[in-house]
Amino acid sequence: MAKNQPRTPSRPQTYYIEADVAEGLAAVSTAEIRFRFQKFVNFYSTIKPGKEDATDDAGGVVLFSYDNALSELLKLQTVQSLYLLQRYPIARPKALLGDEHLRNVRAQIATVRALYPDGVFKTLRLNAAGSDSSVMMRLKTELAESEGLAISEDEADLLIRVRPTPSIHEDDIGWDVLVRLSPRPLATRAWRVCNFEGALNGAVAHALVRLTHPNPRDVYLNIACGSGTLMIERQLAGPARQIIGVDIDPAALACAQQNVIAAGAKQHVTLHRGDGRALPLPDHSVNAITADLPFGHLVGSHAENVRLYPLILQEAARVARPHAFFGIITHEVRLMEQLLAAEDCAWTVEKTLKVELGGLHPRMYVLQKNP
Ligand SMILES: C[S@@+](CC[C@H](N)C(=O)[O-])C[C@H]1O[C@@H](n2cnc3c(N)ncnc32)[C@H](O)[C@@H]1O
Structure with a gap:
């Protein structure tokens, strides 16, 4: 040759x-x-x-x-x-x-x-x-x-x-x-330096993020962000204008802070201590939201959820722009279905997925804000 x-x-x-x-x-x-x-x-x-x-x-x-x-x-x-x-x-x-x-x-x-x-x-x-x-x-x-x-x-x-x-x-x-193909499951994330009870599996979180159709213009909000899994997975899914996390528990936020730093995402993520029922954000300011809401087992209780969920859906609708996506994972299936079927619900269900997660069968709901 x-x-x-x-x-x-x-x-x-x-x-x-x-x-x-x-x-x-x-x-x-x-x-x-x-x-x-x-x-x-x-x-x-x-x-x-x-x-x-x-x-x-x-x-x-x-x-x-x-x-x-x-x-x-x-x-x-x-x-x-x-x-x-x-x-x-x-x-x-x-x-x-x-x-x-x-x-x-x-x-x-x-x-x-x-x-x-x-x-x-x-x-x-x-x-x-x-x-x-x-x-x-x-x-x-x-x-x-x-x-x-x-x-x-x-x-x-x-x-x-x-x-x-x-x-x-x-x-x-x-x-x-x-x-x-790897010494640990791929879903085991190297950035998880702070383990938090009830934290979402990294790969499942990533799937929920993808279902909100990430794009670089996103102002992305994670309500009840816990240790930061969904925010970090959002950052890994590609650039966003802003990534905001809100949680009521300072210990969860301290954990999220450590994970966000370990993921090298510190400059992209803003953490707020706040209540999902009264978000520290203006009206119509975000266009993608996710929430891994308390299932009522490890975190919270069913009685609390009955009060919490409708207020979170309403408050998310206040801060969401028209057509914004909202990805939710929860085990409170009957409660969610009731709330989403209500006539005054501000959200339309785009997709529902039944997922197996550690022996439980929570649902993922992908909602879109009504115009
Ligand atoms: C299932 S955990 C979220 C876990 C998170 N996805 C992770 O991977 O670490 C639910 C979170 O909801 C938070 N939470 C409960 N009630 C809340 C409220 N009213 N407003 C904001 N956060 C709340 C809890 O502090 C907890 O961190």
Whole structure:
């Protein structure tokens, strides 16, 4: 080949990726994946690759093929965890211990470990139905030894899942090996230096933010901001003119302050101590609002919520511009539905999503202010 002639780029490898998302948010995560990696992805049924498009909600999983740098995927903000998936056409997991398959599993692990500097992965966990069977014990021991990692039964840096291939046809036999792409779930945010009881999961918060259609002209308000999760996720979603948080509890605000600083968002965020029922803001001054309202379990009580919620909806309507979006997450489903159905409600429901969150099933409401 002549010296200066460009090389024909080798065909990029196709990876199969499974994204764990909070149940109910598969469509939001699919939209994020498509938005960031349109050219490089194909979505599949969660059941069988290549058969059908699965952009509907399918039990908290999004499956796609991807042919770009894997490290780019770590930018995804609405997913809980990402896994590199490989299907093995074997009848029993014992076959994974055979030379060829074991070599492939090791190659799968090497692909993930190559994304990080040496020393990041110290522990390994194998997650499988029957993980204490002799086959799984051998697999775990072999992999831990060859990788130089300590076996952990709890949270570990290298998480490997082994499961029978989910199938819709009787002849779909096989086993899947999934290797998590990051030492911690992606939803675990590095900026969270202050933990706050009742804080919202980072990826779920990001999904709620995206549902308010963020744009750089936003004056964004987070009512009952707690430790700052939604404000920080708003900042991570792209520039805004202003990001304002209001909470009644000084301890929550002190926690938010620490997290905002750790996120490097201090210059973008203004925190106010105030009551969501009497916001320290002028009429028609904001165009995107979010609120993770007290569910009435860990934070607040149902009786308090019956008084609080209508006043917050009213006050949010006062400060909102016409057509402003208001994203709410709450477990007070019946109460919210009653309030939103009222004739004098200033908000129109654009979307309702039922989400699974730590065993609870709160709803996300995306509202738009009536003109
Ligand atoms: C579920 S927590 C929010 C957690 C937050 N999303 C986070 O990730 O940390 C609810 C918050 O509502 C606040 N709150 C309760 N009543 C309020 C009111 N009347 N006005 C403003 N904030 C209020 C509480 O102090 C608490 O921080």
